[in-house]
Amino acid sequence: MNDMPEDGGGVVKKFLYVNRKAPYGTIYAQESLEVVLIGAAFEQDVSLAFLDDGVFQLVKGQNTDDIGVKNFSPTYRALGDFEVTKLFVEKESLAERGLTEDDLMEIMYEDEDDDWEEKPSITFVNKSELAAIMADQDVILSF
Amino acid sequence: MAYELDGATIEADEEGYITDLGAWTPELAGLIAKDENIEMDDERWEVVNFLRDYYEEYQIAPAVRVLIKAVKKSMGKEKGNNKYLYTLFPYGPAKQACKIAGLPKPTGCV
Numbered sequence: 001m002n003d004m005p006e007d008g009g010g011v012v013k014k015f016l017y018v019n020r021k022a023p024y025g026t027i028y029a030q031e032s033l034e035v036v037l038i039g040a041a042f043e044q045d046v047s048l049a050f051l052d053d054g055v056f057q058l059v060k061g062q063n064t065d066d067i068g069v070k071n072f073s074p075t076y077r078a079l080g081d082f083e084v085t086k087l088f089v090e091k092e093s094l095a096e097r098g099l100t101e102d103d104l105m106e107i108m109y110e111d112e113d114d115d116w117e118e119k120p121s122i123t124f125v126n127k128s129e130l131a132a133i134m135a136d137q138d139v140i141l142s143f
Numbered sequence: 144m145a146y147e148l149d150g151a152t153i154e155a156d157e158e159g160y161i162t163d164l165g166a167w168t169p170e171l172a173g174l175i176a177k178d179e180n181i182e183m184d185d186e187r188w189e190v191v192n193f194l195r196d197y198y199e200e201y202q203i204a205p206a207v208r209v210l211i212k213a214v215k216k217s218m219g220k221e222k223g224n225n226k227y228l229y230t231l232f233p234y235g236p237a238k239q240a241c242k243i244a245g246l247p248k249p250t251g252c253v
Binding site (some may be wrong): 037040070071072074075077078081082083 | 197200201202203205206208209
């Protein structure tokens, strides 16, 4: 949330935030999310990719009570409100960690162009599909 | 800085955002509002309560458009705009309303 006036203009670039680390233990995951939210104010074409241990960031039912840090995982479900609606999860990374699509949070957004219909933000892609997505970006930020 | 309320001290950062989210009470909200020269009324409480509920669910303050949509829903079309929010909170809904709601300073302010 910010108090800046909403006006258009400027060049829209394709930004991809690549998340490859587990959510806790290092600050990368939380910092990435923070940058995504701040960056949302610039109205760019934003996507997020989750691969390697980064897929753990989206696992549902996270509980940080015993490690004394904030559980920021509910914030991923607010991304749609910031018009960040493209989350790509690499299938191979899930499988290598014994995870399935059902282990991840349900993250939805309301599609403004489709009568505010609720749609899933997560798309599951394989390695080569993700490579193609990466090749298509103007800016890649790796966390 | 800190707020004094009924003999208790509630810690806040240098801009007046309380540091322990759990220390918030409606009475404290009234006190913070007074510091900001804001008189709390039903509309302002509605905004503050919405911010608290949203934060509780998502651990983050909402995007402005989400707040506007919520205001439009509960207070009517003519009030669902940024301009009206600024009449409620002259220094901006993000900075002022979040402070009164006991939320951390929004990071979206660039």
